[in-house]
Amino acid sequence: MSKLIIAAISARGYAQAAVENGYEVVTLDIFADADTQRFSKQTFKLKMHENAVDKADFKRAFLQIDLEKIDGFLYGSLFDSAPDLLAWVAERVPLIGNEPDALNQAKDFSFFKLLDELKIMHPEVRIQAPEMNSDWLVKQIGGSGGMHIKPANQAREGGYSWNTYFQKRVAGTPISMLFVADGKSAKTIGYNRQFISPNAELPYRFAGAVSNVELQASIHKAFESAAQRLTSTLSLCGINSLDAILDGDELWVLELNPRLGATFHLYENLLPLHIQSCAGDMTSFSPQSNISKAQLILYADDEMEVPHDFDWPSWAADIPANEEDASGVKISIGIPICSVLAEADNIGVKHANEVQALVLQRADKLREMLKLKALND
Secondary structure, eight states: OOEEEEESSSOHHHHHHHHHTTOEEEEEESOOOHHHHHHOSEEEEOOEETTEEOHHHHHHHHTTSOGGGOOEEEEOGGGTTOHHHHHHHHTTSOBSSOOHHHHHHHTSTTHHHHHHHTTOOOOOEESSOOSSOTTEEEEETTOOTTTTOEEHHHHGGGOOOTTEEEEEOOOSEEEEEEEEEESSOEEEEEEEEEEEOOOSSOTTOEEEEEESOOOOHHHHHHHHHHHHHHHHHHTOEEEEEEEEEEETTEEEEEEEEOSOOGGGGGSSOOHHHHHHHHTTOOTTOOOOOOOOEEEEEEEOSSOEEEETTOOOOTTEESOOOOOTTOSEEEEOTTSEEEEEEEEOOSSSOOSHHHHHHHHHHHHHHHHHHHHHHHHHO
């Protein structure tokens, strides 16, 4: 049986896809939740440092794996701020995905110069802090999940860190395109609408997405043109995504994610396509079904403890793992509790808007279930 290493901030969805295709997996991620452990032959829980993976801790865990039995390495958002760490991995095991250089180019400030050269529209950016910064955002180079984004005037109070840049705020709807590439050509998998779960400190915290949203033809064309130009320039392969803001009939590209991402899970099992396209073969590509799916991250509003006997609904995933010799799982404020899932069916829920409404309703219901359980205990 073939064996893969999968490394991501949250590896469960990729591990599940791999197991469904007959692979054994070793996972390295930040949560090591119960579902990830269930799908994995071996699981390592990694440490984070200032919103980035702790490189020393990652290397310590990675070097415990028997690499002689590994066929390839799949990766998600874990390396956005550490392309050098991905290069370190690539020296030891075959990557199934884009090379570190593509990730480095996509996550560096110079990426916006590349967008200009390719005539791909994006919001105005700059390295130096603007004098009038109420209409600007400050972002971390290589940041992911929206945790690093703040209004520039809010962040100014604590001072800007060395690895930040500034982006002009653009009003609109956050959307994304999931696509597959073979190093030369790009093909569309689907379009998604993203949603956030803001709090006082993290106003742009990523919460999830819904797939197969309806967009006008001109937006399809703009996305497809951008994906093709970037694929040709960076020799992209496998599953990639483009994040953007849709303002009326204008598409503003925000970033390229040249690796597996959150919307991978909102379509049929894409792992075979990812593996084959990384080898330069897209002959197995076929249009996805138009069934909309949604996934939402449920964050803890307060310090909490989830009892071991809590009855999780079937539409919850990434369940926190029970700790030994503890009455329950302690979760700190602002930390993900689990993921909530929803998809279109034949009983009234058919479109992306309805699926998004359903996943939000389920999140509210689960939050109340957890509160009620805590009160009864």
